[in-house]
Structure formats: structure tokens, C-alpha cells
Amino acid sequence: MTTASAFATSRAEGRATLVGYLPAGFPDVEGGIDALKVLVDNGCDVIEVGLPYSDPVMDGPTIQAAAQQALELGVRTTDVLRTVEAVAATGTPTVIMTYWNPVERYGVERFAADLAGAGGAGLITPDLTPDFAPEWIAAADAHGLDKVFLVAPSSTPERIEMTTAACRGFVYATAVMGVTGARATTSDLAGPLVARTRAATDLPIGVGIGVADGAQAAEVASYADGVIVGSALVRTLLDHAGDRTAGLRALAALAADLADGVRRGR
């Protein structure tokens, strides 16, 4: 199943798509797989698996702390691919969100081949824009993988045009000028950005960065095709570091609330 089909299904149901993020290897590799399956079971339509990286410039303290924990426990790129394989086996489209250097290090073509082999749907690349991505675009095209590039409130019309033209699957609209992290209120920059992006492409548009609960998800779902949530989900596990069962319970409750939110938004 591709991300496009997940977005199409949601659209047919008259609602936005819920995209849930957790880094692989957090709290450990098997625990991370369990947590991602909880997201699947509680209404996430697309799963985003983070590849923990030592220098995550776009991430706020919550995701950074989880990624750092994963790295300290020795998570490897191969573990991330194994995580994708386990989650994709549920039938839910699964993409990796990764900074670029680990992909170059693994080998771009080899990474694309192994991701496709694991059943992965594609990549979200927060520090790789299409104008510096010819190698990834070629590899993704060769393996039929989604290329999810980001647009931002600061993107010019020309860059939105160029970026959306290079995307496959969906377009990731960053709702705020800032790093990842749940926020008390949703961004007033996201709506105009989605409108500008929609004028440039027929692809679904997912909005990420800052959504913390079902109410905010409903608000974003009123104008976006997808609602992308990461930090708030990670936070539930960080808040229950000593009790994995309680952490998964809290994760399930938040995912269900978010899933309800994307259904209330239209």
C-alpha cells in the first residue's frame, strides 16, 4: 500500500489522513516496533519511522532526546529498515524520515533498494531539497518510492512549484518557522501555506510540526489533507520511561484522540 492510496482512502471517507511518527530504536528496537504497531492499531493511516541521527537540526528537544537514547543504545540503519519491514507488514504505508548523511553513508541506491525490499513506501527528507537531490530522485524513481520533500512558510512560489513537482506520495508542509515540537496553539502560517501549495499541485498536503492533541488535529484537518504528529507521541513514551505498558497505553490514547480529531475536522 502506498501513501497515495492511504490519502485516497481518507479522502473517500471525507476526512484527513493521520500520519504518526516515532523514531526507530526508541525505547529500543523491539519496543519501537511495538509502539509503532500501537499507532497502526489506533488509527494512524501512514507511519513515519524516524532514523535517529546525531545532528538533527530540525528537531526540538523531545524528538532529539528520543533519538539520542536510541543512538546510545546502538540503533543501526539496518535496525531502522527492520522496523519498517515489521510495520509495513501490517499493511500500513510506512515511510522513513531521515536526515541525509545516513543515506549517503549507506549508499543511496542500496538504501532505496533495501527500503523497497522491506516494503517501505518512501522517504521524507528534512535537510534534502529537490535541487540537491538528483541521486535520491533517480534511486527513488527506479524503485517506485515516494519522495516527500518539505515546503515551508518561507518558501517562494517558485520553490513551492519546484518542490511539489519533485514530490511523489504527498507534500510535507511545515506549519511553523521552527523546529519540531508540540505547541499550545496551532500555527496561523499553516493555512496560507497549504493554500499556496494546493495552487501548485494536486498531490495531498500533510501539515506537520506542532500538533499536540485531537482538537488541534481537527483544526488542521479542516484545511489540510493530512495531519502529521511526532513530538506529542514521543512525549507519551518519554513521560512513562519507567513503565512501558503505561507508555503504550498513553500512546494508544493519544493516537485514538488524534484519529478522532481528523474525523471531526471536516
Added chain:
Amino acid sequence: MTTLHSTYDADDKGWFGGASGFGGRFMPEALIAALDELDIAWQKALVDPTFGLEFDALLQNYAGVPSMLYEAHRLSEHAGARILLKREDLNHTGAHKIRNVLGQALLTKRMGKKRVIAETGAGQHGVASATAAAYLGLDCTVYMGEVDTERQALNVARMQLLGAEVVPVTSGSRTLKDAINEALRDWVSSVDHTAYLFGTAAGPHPFPSLVLSFVRGIGDEARRQCLDLTGRLPDAVAACVGGGSNAIGLFAAFLDDPEVAVYGYEPGGDGVETGRHAATIHAGDVGVLHGARTYVLQDADGQTVESHSISAGLDYPGVGPQHAHLAATGRATYVPVTDTAAMEAMALLARTEGIIPAIESAHAIAGVVELAQERPGQTLLVNLSGRGDKDMGTALDYFGLGKARPVADPQAATPEQQ
């Protein structure tokens, strides 16, 4: 401002050596508009005589530039080659850094922004940024790894006295690389009114080229001064390389002179073979860090490996992409220098010339003394990029100064011991 360019400069997309080479721009889309804005403003400034005159006047009247080229007779006698020192340590704030920040701060004013942020390792770039901000009336925030705030407490105090806010960074290795990450996070959130004064000739395009344009006066001046003094070009030029701004500033004026050999001295820490070092070109692999493809100290999965150097200013696991290009093409040779050799060279220069260099610059002194063995009698031009006041705490601990144990006489040491 100079208009001299070498054939080793980047293309207009920031690539050194073409699109499969080094450099480029690997950055979040949120920052692309700011990088483009900066690029356009810089390009316009480069061809605007008013900006050039203003920059040159500021360097001359405020920073004390051009710095002198000094013939180090006693060091030359010790080493067995004619050693010339480009005295960037005599600039205002004590290092070459002031050239870069004055250029970037002037550009910030021109762009109408009121706030600057910077990252710093040793504190030299932070002090220079705080100084330029104070002089030009800009708000300034400096990110500094917590480890570095401890080993460079004097520079923290300087920045605070100059009116800057110093933010200790507690993530990752709590050194320069993490300070850059934190500064980038700030910039993503504040880009509409804030300029990022990047501290070295690294990072995403246009920073490597932009920084070079502000520091290439080092080499242009040294070239003229060497011709005036000796009647010919030097046989070799040398500098320490962390991120590599002082080095590229010197090298740029000589890259198209094939008869001039080019040497960069990397921080070898405890020795490259120990794994505790920051010799990025010597021991790193091609990768992407902080927005550019370059050599990076990284593990098999592309995770950045923590670097080590006794010099906070060189303690960085990446290097400017132009250096990567110069290394890959063989135009420049990069050699690691250990902490021990650098500290011995610090004492050597102090004892032979009455000049206490920054530990960064001491790496270059150590390297060039070694190089003199291969090039006896030749003229070797070294960039003395900064003064050692900031490093006296480290020197005090290292040499046991102020205690009963005397500092060994470096002139009595054999070359192998150095």
C-alpha cells in the same frame, strides 16, 4: 575588498569541483529563502564599491588590518628554514575572525536585520561577533558548547561584557558541532529578523564562499608583503585547519601559483591512531554535515563521531568544503599535528620570538617546524591566526605553570620529540 579569485572557488550553486564534489546546500527548506536572501545581498555587496570601501575602512581603522608579515629570525634559525608569520594575532580581538564578522555584520546591517546569532568553540568567533555587534549596534546571541564554556571561561566573560547573551549548549558532545546545531535551530525560528554569523568557511552555500570573501585579505596581503620583503613568492604557505577559515583566507591567494606548496595542519589530538582527534581530512570520510558535503568524522552508519582537540577552536568533526576539494585534488596537503606537538610549539614560539600563539595557531607552527626538515632553507609563510591569551588556562594546566615544575626548554628538544 579584493576581487581576486582562484580556479578552486565554488560555482554559483556552491559546489567545489562540480555537482558531485564538495559543498552544496543540504538544509531544511525553511532556511533556503534566508540563504538565498543572504546570497543575493552578498553578491550585490561584492560589486558595490560603497560596501567595499566601508568594509576596507572598518578593517583598517577598527580591526588594525593589514596585519604585518613578520620574519621570525630565531624560530627560523631553530627550524632551519626562513619562516614568515602573518600576524593575524595582532588584529583587534586577537584573531583573523574579526575580518569575517565585520564583513557579515556589515552585510546584516545592509539587509536591515537587527539581531545576529553565532556559534563558537574557543570563543574567538563569539568574541569577534559580540564585538562587531556592539560596534554596529546589533543584538547578539552566541551559542557555545557547555564543555567549551568551561575551558574558555574568560572568553565567555568577554562576550558578556560586550553585551552578548551566551547560551551554553548541553546537547550531544556539548562542543562546537552542537553549538552549530543549536544556532541553526534558533535561526529557523528567527530568520525574519536575525542573521547567522557563521564562524568558519563551512556550512551551506553561500557561507563557505561568503566567509572566504571576507577573509581572503589575509592571503592577498601576505602575498604582497612577501613579494615586498623577499622579492618572490614563498615556497610554501601553511595554516591550521579546524573549519578552516584562517587557512582558506591565506591559501586562496596562492592556489593558482603551482610553485607555492600549500599545507594545512589538522588537530591530531592524542594521535590519529588513538581515535581521539579531529583530523577530519586525514581520517574522515565524505559525508554531509551542517549543510555541506565534505569530509566528516563519522561511523559506519553516518553518525557524526565526537572529535577531540586540546584546542576548542579546532575541535570540530567536519571541515570547510573547499579544503575537502583542495585535498581531493591534491592541491593542498593536510597533516595531523598532535596536542603534544602543538603545546610544545606554543612554548617554542614563546621562547624564541616572545609571541604566545593561540593553540590553534601553534598547530601550524608545529607543522611548519617539521616541514622545515623537508624544505631546509626555503621560505615558509605561516598564518599566525590568533593570540594565546585565551588559552593561558589550558597552558597553565598543561605546563604546570606557577608551580615548582619548570617548563621544558623546547629548543633543547629534538625534532622527533616535537
